Amino acid sequence: MNSEIAGLTAVLGPEVTKVLDPAVARAWLALLTAYGRVTRALSSELMDASGMSLADFDVLAQLARSEGHALRMSELADAVLISKSGLTRRIDRLAINGWVTRRRCTEDGRVHWATLTPLGLRTFKSVAPAHLAAVAERFGSALPAGELERFTRDLLKVAAKNAEPSQS
Amino acid sequence: MNSEIAGLTAVLGPEVTKVLDPAVARAWLALLTAYGRVTRALSSELMDASGMSLADFDVLAQLARSEGHALRMSELADAVLISKSGLTRRIDRLAINGWVTRRRCTEDGRVHWATLTPLGLRTFKSVAPAHLAAVAERFGSALPAGELERFTRDLLKVAAKNAEPSQS
DNA sequence: ACGCAATAGTTGCACTTGCAAACATTTTGG
DNA sequence: CCAAAATGTTTGCAAGTGCAACTATTGCGT
Structure with a gap:
């Protein structure tokens, strides 16, 4: 929009x-x-x-950087800013590719962990550099280095002003 | 994402x-x-x-500010950054609400004009102030006034670096 | 004039999304 | 203990979206 x-x-x-x-x-x-x-x-x-879509990349990135390459479904949904139902189906698709698996938590049966598979991790590692380079090129290279910090701070202020979590 | x-x-x-x-x-x-x-x-x-959705608002806003409150379908699609097919159906929905109409152009039969109806204009006028106030509150008020210009300039640089139009 | 490329818009389709309701499990209060 | 509330996830459903193929109309080259 x-x-x-x-x-x-x-x-x-x-x-x-x-x-x-x-x-x-x-x-x-x-x-x-x-x-x-x-x-x-x-x-x-x-x-x-x-x-993979940008949203898929986000999910893989979040998992890759997490303890044990795993996150609860709701944590993950919050982290990638989509609804919980949306995440359920996104994980379905990633699972079909063999990039993640879903495991019910043994301590709390309500919780499910989305876990990056070794294949998922390899895929992410192979894809990330080019994508990050594209971010650098399309976004980073447009910004005067001296203003980056201030620019980021302003954006974080906007984000902070609009904080508050989660959906159905 | x-x-x-x-x-x-x-x-x-x-x-x-x-x-x-x-x-x-x-x-x-x-x-x-x-x-x-x-x-x-x-x-x-x-x-x-x-x-109405944000995307609907965008369409009404574009029409409201245009000559004769009308735009060609493709111009409008470019302006609101959605595909031509997406716009076709968005206009369908807005037409059902009685907010816009579609008229075939008499000079060039390929062209269709999406036109804001009087009702659409009234609706837009009644909705816009609160929405714009929300933008001011959620976005504007978070930003230090003194940095606004610089902030905008930086964003425009990013936008400029990634210019190039239109979809199927 | 005539056919053919170009242009404008729409439709078929497959996919993604979010909301609300359903389901499963755990926690709480009596 | 057990019903009821709370919590975490999934499903039914009803949109919304883009791409590719299609239709309609115009403009061009000969």
Whole structure:
């Protein structure tokens, strides 16, 4: 989604600028555009190179960096920002590829652990460098190094302001 | 998608930092998190308040700010960053609500104009202020005013680096 | 004029998603 | 102990999405 907001004073009247500062509107539009274009490009590059979606990559990355290469379903769902039902089916698909397995937890039978298989780990390792290089190229190389920290801090402030977890 | 990248040197080895600077990785993660949380929140607020999705809002906004409150299907698809087929069906749904109509162009029969109806315009006008206020609150208010311009500029650089249009 | 490439939009299809309800298991309170 | 609430995950279902194939219309080259 793009959420074009600029140029609406003509239809909404000049009062809008009181509710949404035009400079903020421009920033928001810039964020949406940057996000949309970069993820679109990364997504198709990753799909071409490995047949996995960005969301699949996220799941593998989360598991790869976790203790025992395993996470509970809900932890994982929170980490990759999709709904729990969405994760159930994403794990189904990854399991079909042989990249993850699902194991019921012995201590608490409600809990299921999604676990990276050795094949999943190898696949992730083989795919990650090119994907990370693409992130560096499409995102990192556009940003002045000197402003990176500040830029990140601002984004984290936005993220923090909108914290609060989990879905059905 | 979240694309968690931080904390992968343990599994990928320290060479990764040569392909993707950790500071860039943090920035990227921050962008994904901020985007995900804000859009999730805005989307559900907008849906609750008006029954329209963020994508619907985008379409109405684009039409509202256009000459004659109308755009060609493909122009509109480009503007809101969805595929042409996606737009066809989005317009179908908006038409069912009575918010837009579709008219074949008299000069070029291939072209169809999506046009905002008076009802669509009224609806947009009634919904927009609260949505824009939510953008101001969730996004704008998190950002230090003094850094806004720089922040926007950086995002536009990223967007510019990844320019190039349109889908099937 | 005529056929053929180009352009604009729509449809068939397969896939992904989220919500709400269902299911399974554990925890809690009497 | 046991019913009821709480917790974790999966399923039924009803969207929404993109791609490739299709239809409709126009414009070009001869």
